[in-house]
């Protein structure tokens with residue numbers, strides 16, 4: 007284990023490792039102190055990025071006693087967290103934060119649609135198991151790049167049977183999101199986890215169908231954008247700061263390392279706390295958050311420092327935190343994703 011165990015965290019140990027697809031690796035981690043992980047929970051673990059200690063969040067796929075299963079996709083363009091996790095060996099120690107559930111499964115709906123894209127399947131496995139185990143009316147649609155990239159396909163088929171539909175892009179298959187929504191019970195709920203593009207499509211189709219926002223719940227892994235990650239410069243004129251953001255780090259990490267204070271919470275592009283004002287951008291903005299609406303993204307007035315980037319070039323910003331100064335924070339147009 008690298009680094010001190012942060013206050014309130016505990017130590018865990020890797021007890022099993024298996025590849026559930028060629029690019030997704032599952033880790034069994036036994037905790038010193040058992041903790042309840044309802045479906046939709048995630049844990050933060052401490053990672054070592056070449057000597058710099060950082061944290062990463064991973065959904066809990068399942069829990070057996072004090073052992074949690076998490077799954078990590080190997081990301082060639084990651085900020086180093088997935089590479090660290092993929093180097094772990096059975097028996098290695100790991101600092102683990104108390105599990106949190108920000109994507110809770112609400113009960114009582116007459117019908118559930120679970121929609122997953124890629125590694126976004128990870129929080130959905132426990133949801134599907136619980137809903138199927140209770141005899142609830144549930145359907146899951148799951149898209150992946152290829153047939154070999156369906157993680158947990160057999161496990162899911164075991165408890166969902168023909169209520170599971172798989173869509174492999176390399177077979178030319180695609181989820182018809184509007185049709186799936188149309189077929190839902192009027193009071194049905196949709197749970198979604200996947201890459202940003204899929205999430206935006208689901209949000210758009212949901213609104214188009216006139217469905218209530220409170221019945222669409224989602225979680226993102228907030229790292230996929232429209233452009234490959236490239237290094238860029240962030241300028242903060244008020245502080246006289248000019249900071250290089252390397253291709254494998256976030257703007258938030260780079261600003262923090264340079265001593266520029268930015269408030270944050272989720273680090274996944276969901277809460278909006280890290281939003282900064284864009285004064286000027288040279289290069290195309292690559293908004294990777296789900297906090298702001300597509301229209302707000304097009305306006306390019308604010309960006310979430312934890313996940314959003316510039317596709318090369320530079321951006322001049324005004325951080326939200328100004329000591330005693332007030333900051334006119336526009337806020338999101340849509341506030342979906344929270345529990346009702």
Ligand code: FES
Pocket residue numbers: 269270271272273274275276277278279280281295297310311312313
């Ligand atoms: S910290 Fe939550 S959106 Fe950036």
